[in-house]
Amino acid sequence: MSARTTLADVAAAAGVSVSTASLAFSGAGPISPATRTKVLEAAGTLGYQGPNPLGRQLRSGRAGIVGVVVGDSLRRSFRDPVSIQVLDGLATSIESLGLGLLLVRGSDEPGAEELNPLVATAAMDVAVLLWGATTDSPVLAALRARGVPIVVVEGRVGEGDALIRIQDRTGMRLIGEHLLALGHRRIATVTLPFDRDGREGPADPARLTHMRYEIARRRLAGLRDAGVEPTVVYETPASLVELGTAAGRALLSSPDRPTAIVAQSDLLASGVLLAARELGLSVPGDVSIAGFDGLDLPWLHPDVLTSVHQPLQTKGELIGRAVADLLAGKKPRTRTLDVSLVVGTTTGPAPV
Amino acid sequence: MSARTTLADVAAAAGVSVSTASLAFSGAGPISPATRTKVLEAAGTLGYQGPNPLGRQLRSGRAGIVGVVVGDSLRRSFRDPVSIQVLDGLATSIESLGLGLLLVRGSDEPGAEELNPLVATAAMDVAVLLWGATTDSPVLAALRARGVPIVVVEGRVGEGDALIRIQDRTGMRLIGEHLLALGHRRIATVTLPFDRDGREGPADPARLTHMRYEIARRRLAGLRDAGVEPTVVYETPASLVELGTAAGRALLSSPDRPTAIVAQSDLLASGVLLAARELGLSVPGDVSIAGFDGLDLPWLHPDVLTSVHQPLQTKGELIGRAVADLLAGKKPRTRTLDVSLVVGTTTGPAPV
DNA sequence: ATGAAAGCGCTAACAG
DNA sequence: CTGTTAGCGCTTTCAT
Numbered sequence: 013m014s015a016r017t018t019l020a021d022v023a024a025a026a027g028v029s030v031s032t033a034s035l036a037f038s039g040a041g042p043i044s045p046a047t048r049t050k051v052l053e054a055a056g057t058l059g060y061q062g063p064n065p066l067g068r069q070l071r072s073g074r075a076g077i078v079g080v081v082v083g084d085s086l087r088r089s090f091r092d093p094v095s096i097q098v099l100d101g102l103a104t105s106i107e108s109l110g111l112g113l114l115l116v117r118g119s120d121e122p123g124a125e126e127l128n129p130l131v132a133t134a135a136m137d138v139a140v141l142l143w144g145a146t147t148d149s150p151v152l153a154a155l156r157a158r159g160v161p162i163v164v165v166e167g168r169v170g171e172g173d174a175l176i177r178i179q180d181r182t183g184m185r186l187i188g189e190h191l192l193a194l195g196h197r198r199i200a201t202v203t204l205p206f207d208r209d210g211r212e213g214p215a216d217p218a219r220l221t222h223m224r225y226e227i228a229r230r231r232l233a234g235l236r237d238a239g240v241e242p243t244v245v246y247e248t249p250a251s252l253v254e255l256g257t258a259a260g261r262a263l264l265s266s267p268d269r270p271t272a273i274v275a276q277s278d279l280l281a282s283g284v285l286l287a288a289r290e291l292g293l294s295v296p297g298d299v300s301i302a303g304f305d306g307l308d309l310p311w312l313h314p315d316v317l318t319s320v321h322q323p324l325q326t327k328g329e330l331i332g333r334a335v336a337d338l339l340a341g342k343k344p345r346t347r348t349l350d351v352s353l354v355v356g357t358t359t360g361p362a363p364v
Numbered sequence: 365m366s367a368r369t370t371l372a373d374v375a376a377a378a379g380v381s382v383s384t385a386s387l388a389f390s391g392a393g394p395i396s397p398a399t400r401t402k403v404l405e406a407a408g409t410l411g412y413q414g415p416n417p418l419g420r421q422l423r424s425g426r427a428g429i430v431g432v433v434v435g436d437s438l439r440r441s442f443r444d445p446v447s448i449q450v451l452d453g454l455a456t457s458i459e460s461l462g463l464g465l466l467l468v469r470g471s472d473e474p475g476a477e478e479l480n481p482l483v484a485t486a487a488m489d490v491a492v493l494l495w496g497a498t499t500d501s502p503v504l505a506a507l508r509a510r511g512v513p514i515v516v517v518e519g520r521v522g523e524g525d526a527l528i529r530i531q532d533r534t535g536m537r538l539i540g541e542h543l544l545a546l547g548h549r550r551i552a553t554v555t556l557p558f559d560r561d562g563r564e565g566p567a568d569p570a571r572l573t574h575m576r577y578e579i580a581r582r583r584l585a586g587l588r589d590a591g592v593e594p595t596v597v598y599e600t601p602a603s604l605v606e607l608g609t610a611a612g613r614a615l616l617s618s619p620d621r622p623t624a625i626v627a628q629s630d631l632l633a634s635g636v637l638l639a640a641r642e643l644g645l646s647v648p649g650d651v652s653i654a655g656f657d658g659l660d661l662p663w664l665h666p667d668v669l670t671s672v673h674q675p676l677q678t679k680g681e682l683i684g685r686a687v688a689d690l691l692a693g694k695k696p697r698t699r700t701l702d703v704s705l706v707v708g709t710t711t712g713p714a715p716v
Numbered sequence: 717a718t719g720a721a722a723g724c725g726c727t728a729a730c731a732g
Numbered sequence: 733c734t735g736t737t738a739g740c741g742c743t744t745t746c747a748t
Contacts, residue, residue: 065487067725087452100439419741
């Protein structure tokens, strides 16, 4: 019933000492089966549900909790299937470590933004920064000041933080090469945000020098690695289908229409595809479209997006492993996951 | 720095007692501005980041954590925009209470299933069961045994649990009446799961008596309230677009094709709509389609689903309020939210 | 306004 | 194998 019953009560009822009773529950020490049963029986009678986690935590100095810091709004983060899949893998692996997952909203604005107090006060043994950590992030600063070990996903890290990321630059290079081989020369790209300021539209040269987020920067660099210089770099403020559609409309209705559009995410690419359909363009007859992430998007039927696949579930598991390593006192490492280009039905030879 | 520095160290450095130092941080007691600054300065010098949450928690008997128990897989739960929006609202309101949100995977199988140990051991002051709680759920049993106050969302509750839900029976009645008024008589329905056994396809009379989940049962009952007896009750194992498409194909390619299909969720309805398009049927010319939830589904463009809108964000906030109430020792209540029918472009007069 | 003392519930040395 | 003894770091009466 009420959580009033303590280990001491159980011990008293069983006629043993508190430490013995503790051993009966934890099993972390020698104890005779007889006393063990005796204690467990007493517990049953008293309705004792096992050691109070708070006492255990204080004593052991560990909260048994991994703080996962997501973007400024859960809704925004979770609208993205990419985040969800990573989070799912992470949750599974964290759970197998016997740890809980504390979800923390963490705005990433540098400067005078108010910081979610939980970042500074919630009990956590390790923190995972799920996306877009920048070196000047106040979240990062607060966690570091607390001495909490940190795992960064797809961002820039300081000394002492673990980093998990994918080969996105290579992935984008593969897409670029694929399109060049198909004869495309007028290639535009739709990018993820450069910064948190919500800009949307073609980026001018000045804007291109202000790319705070690693992901957009690296994926753009990958395209250039292939020798592609995009005719237009169209920035979006988030990875959303409707923003891709807006970008697609703009790019595809311009007089010097590109023959191929590469989006930095599958969601954006889906939007571009919808825009192409809306404008009555044939894909890939009139325009080729490629994305990034390798999501399963049945509603695009009958089209299947050409995309760079990343192992999202594995990524989550790897984050879990990094958490375990940090907890075990091992040195933080950087791990980079491979990606692969999977050609679908949305890319083909450039129109003549 | 390292988390070694304690309040005692700070107190010593500042030349005050521990209790005074505590007051300097909590502000919960009389303290002179001078000593306060002195303590804070000492803390600054020592790199002390404020009271250790673990000590505070043990002393106060509160973990400052709300456990949110979602379905068996985070991926599955979070693929559903409905869950996400509720979770977003909940996270916001929980955060404003200064509480953390612990995500707990909780399989809901009765019987010999292994229970996620976190349900029994993780520190939490209140638990929220996000979906589909059934009275025989082992999760519910474990939490109740621990004496953790419980908020159930859209499920059945026992005595002493708070319940948050929507008027879904009324909502479905509205849809039924809407379709009847349009002249429809052959109406089929695509439902959410009856149970966790993953069944898919038309439900026979026997199956209809085994509806463990409240949502499917209530929404079906609502349709009947309107006087609609569905020609087919097509059950799906989850609220997913592709399952709706499968259901749509089956229903729409049968010889006695219905003139209207009501799905118990917008995702299912979207799938049905895609199936109709695929089969070259005009919507609503040949078939009317309605959903439930009121999601924003831009990729259905140019169609806009006729749907019953539920206030998802508000629901999340209401859950947060229920949490606060339980924490304050108030009596658990049931709160039912209103819904409204919003007619889109996918329903029209029955074909003659 | 400040300090002393008493635990919150538990685990981990260390004796026995 | 079991009991004794110390705390983990903090907050909170209760004196002063």
